[in-house]
Amino acid sequence: MNTTTQLIPSVWQRLMALVQTDASGESVLRKFLGGIAPPLMGIIIFLGIWHVSASGIHTSLGTLPGPVAVMKQADNLYQEYRNEQVREASFHERQKNRKAEFMASNPGEEFSEIKYTGQPTYLDQIFTSLYTVFVGFMLGTVIAVPLGILCGLNKTIQAALNPLIQIFRPVSPLAWLPIVTLVVSAVYISDDPMFAKSFLISAITVTLCSMWPTLVNTALGVASIDKDLLNVSKVLRLSTRTKVMKIVIPSSLKLIFTGMRLSLGVAWMVLIAAEMLAQNPGLGKFVWDEFQNGSSQSLERIMVAVFTIGFVGFMLDRTMHSLQQMASFGQRTE
Numbered sequence: 001m002n003t004t005t006q007l008i009p010s011v012w013q014r015l016m017a018l019v020q021t022d023a024s025g026e027s028v029l030r031k032f033l034g035g036i037a038p039p040l041m042g043i044i045i046f047l048g049i050w051h052v053s054a055s056g057i058h059t060s061l062g063t064l065p066g067p068v069a070v071m072k073q074a075d076n077l078y079q080e081y082r083n084e085q086v087r088e089a090s091f092h093e094r095q096k097n098r099k100a101e102f103m104a105s106n107p108g109e110e111f112s113e114i115k116y117t118g119q120p121t122y123l124d125q126i127f128t129s130l131y132t133v134f135v136g137f138m139l140g141t142v143i144a145v146p147l148g149i150l151c152g153l154n155k156t157i158q159a160a161l162n163p164l165i166q167i168f169r170p171v172s173p174l175a176w177l178p179i180v181t182l183v184v185s186a187v188y189i190s191d192d193p194m195f196a197k198s199f200l201i202s203a204i205t206v207t208l209c210s211m212w213p214t215l216v217n218t219a220l221g222v223a224s225i226d227k228d229l230l231n232v233s234k235v236l237r238l239s240t241r242t243k244v245m246k247i248v249i250p251s252s253l254k255l256i257f258t259g260m261r262l263s264l265g266v267a268w269m270v271l272i273a274a275e276m277l278a279q280n281p282g283l284g285k286f287v288w289d290e291f292q293n294g295s296s297q298s299l300e301r302i303m304v305a306v307f308t309i310g311f312v313g314f315m316l317d318r319t320m321h322s323l324q325q326m327a328s329f330g331q332r333t334e
Helices: 002-019 028-054 067-105 122-153 155-168 173-187 197-223 227-235 240-278 283-293 298-327
Strands: none
Touching: 028 067, 067 122, 067 298, 122 155, 122 197, 122 240, 122 283, 122 298, 155 197, 173 197, 173 240, 197 240, 227 240, 240 283, 240 298, 283 298
16 A cells, blocks of 8 residues: 555656656657657558558559558568477477487497578578678778778878779679679689678678778768867877877767768668679568569568568668767767
C-alpha cells in the first residue's frame, strides 16, 4: 500500500514535467509530438497509398504485394533463418556424437570433420553485405585520407592528382566491375586463398567507387586550415608527422567525417549493384536470384530486400552522423 502511495506522486510529477514549458516557452510534450508527428504521418500516408494502389498493378510475377504481404514475407524469411539455425545445430550435434564414437573405437587417429554446407539465409546475406561494405569502405578511407592530406598541403600534388580524380570519380561501378574481376582473377591465384575472389571483387569495386568524396572533402578541409596554425608549426619547427597529427587532422576532422559519411552511402549503393551484376554473395545476389526464380513469392521477397537495403543504408548514415557529431565537438551538422 505504501509503495502504491509513493508511486502515484512520482508518476504525477513525470506527467506534469511533460506539460511544463522549457526556456523557449514551448511544452516538452508539444515539442516531442511536433518532432514525431510529421514523419509518422508521412509513413502512414505512404503505406495507405501503397496499400490502395498495389492491388491494381499486375506484373509478370503477380500482383504487386501490399504492406501486409511484405511484412508476412519478412517474417517467413526470419523463420527460414531460425529453421536453418536448428538444422545447423543438429548437424554439429550429430557430428560431435560421430566424433566421440570414432575416437572411442579408433584411439589416437584423427577424425575428419565435415563442414556444414547449408544454404545461406536472408540474414546471412545481410551480414555478408555489411562485412563487404565495411572492408571496402575502410580500405577506401585508408587510401583517400592520406591522399587528401597531401593534396591539401601541397598544391603541386593537388594539381597533379586533380585530373585523375575528376576522370575516375564519375566512373560507374558497372564499368569498374569487369576490370576488377579480370585483374583479381589474374593476380589472386592460390590453392588455399585467405579470401574468396567474389569478396575481393566486391570490396575492391566498392573502394574504387566510394573513396572520392572522402578524398575531396579531406583535401578541402586541409586547405581550409587557418594559416596562422600552419605558421605556428613552422615557428616551432614541428616535424611533418607531428604537424599532421597535432594540427592538420584535428583541424580538418569535421570535413573528413563529412566525406566519409558521403563515401559510406556511395559504398552501400555500389555494393548492391556489384553483387547483383557479378552474382557475388550478398543482398544484391538475393534480389537477382529471386527475380530469376519467378515464384509467386519472389516479388514479396524482393520488396523485403528493398526495404532492408534502405533501412540498413539509413542506419549506416545515422552511425556516421553520430561520429561526425563527435568529431565536430557538438557543432550542428546536417
